[in-house]
Amino acid sequence: MSTPEQLGAAQVRHIAALARLELSDQEASEIQRDLEGILEYVAKLTDVDVTGVEPLASPHGHCSRLHQDQPEPPLPGAAVLQMAPAREGDYISVPKVLGGGPEDG
């Protein structure tokens, strides 16, 4: 990818689907233009010699550690449930997952 990546409209649609975003035709073409501009700039990373360089996912190496396996007080259930946009009793209501029909669950 020494030349800037050209995104096709179909690829923008594909990324939007992966990202769970709906884009109008105009939004899709604007985002295509923006992403191409950004990727053109980002392409300067390809000019760097990274042979044998170990990736660094996080600079927190000085402190990352495992959490103690001990039970702690849970979040306040009622307050958390209160924020669900749709509820039935103590359950969060969502559309039917299996079967694929457009029914509210």
Place this chain on the structure above:
Amino acid sequence: MGDRPRTVCDIAQAVQQGEVTATEVLEWHLRAISRLDGDLGCFQDVRADTARAMAERVDADVRRGEQAGPLAGVPIALKDNIMVEGEPATCGSRILENFVSPYDATVTERLRGAGAVLLGRTRCDEFAMGSSTEHCAFGVVRNPWDPQRVPGGSSGGSAAAVAAGLVPCALGSDTGGSIRQPAAFCGITGLKPTGGRVSRWGLVSFAPSMDQIGPFTRTAADAALVMQTLSGVDARDDTSADAPGTAGLDALQAPLKGLRVGVPVEHMSDDNDAGVNNAVDTAADALRSLGCDIKPVHLETTDLGIACYYVLGPAEASSNLARFDGIRYGRRTSRPDLALEPLYAASRSEGLGEEARRRIMLGTYVLSAGYYDAYYKRALQVRRLIHDEYQRLFTSVDVLLGPTVSAPAFRFGSHADPMSMYLCDRYTVTANIAGICGVSIPGPMTEREGVRLPLGIQIQGPVLGEDTVLRVAHHLQAASDWHLASPPISD
């Protein structure tokens, strides 16, 4: 009210000694907010009633002769991505408009414990993505030096509130410059601590390998006092640094004689705006007369910072923001009869703004099959190079000195192209990529079209180097009056 206490240090001391009450201090600030914030727009939410209750508790402690805490009666505002139990945390986004935090962030809890008075939450760019606070779904924030200009971002509300004297301290978060850049634009002190120095528990994540909470204050001494409360390991954040907290005011006193200060030539670019390099040179001269050894150094990876950041940041953001799907909390679309996946997409598209969507798309792309190695893995390798260059440099210098931003605050709408906005952060992002610390303090002022504007001086230090960068900042402030200038819109 000319000689009332205005800094964190002075307010805390006056309240502890019973010279003023926390309630009086709070009322001064609430009056300033009601007089000025209609024009400035710093606050998303002012919580006068809960703040009054907190102030009364501090006053009761003082009356009983009990320890009132190191930040007794100090009004503090929080960026609206830091959780306060029972209050919203909108992150500047429609998708979280109705969210109510079920618990306190660790920093919130620590500030309460130190006697601070939490008086509200400030506007920011949506999910802390931006350099101008123009990407806040709930309104603009204006720069108190010139209301035609942005306060910087993403923590623009916090920076403008401190600059205008609405609060002596506010917290922000800095993922690529979001504390230091608005501090520079508003003429105040803003510290981005070492990655992990302050717990991120209760900070809404944008890019956890780079996100860090830090304070905005008028002085470096204030930042040191507040950091002593904020810093230190937290069992709830497994990336919090397993090291003692910062040393507070005690760390500021040692003289600077012999301190080695590097000035990266890559930060002193001819492309910087007029006056910027002069401001750094003036600060370097002041440090030289305090006994510092100033020398030019190279930071050759500077030019790779933004490219690296705009792979890593969006990649982490696209993963983090996947949780906003309209199911458990946050906005759900009102369109009827949608199946699950269309419901996710509709809820997200209605709730997320332009910049957040742009970064989610970019992050999804660089992590997608076939592109991962070319973008994400390569950016992580470049991150290692940036990290290693800083590490090598900090064996021969103690701190680095340069401009925070290449220009003063810009006018609204002047960076409509996203790439041009991103480049504002070119001198700040590398600290987040490498996990080191940095502070921005006001340097000599500049002037644009007859308006005086602040310029920021950045002092970067190694991992866990907060005490050192704040000591340098403190001595510079003791030797100059740059941090004492007040903007035209201020209390």
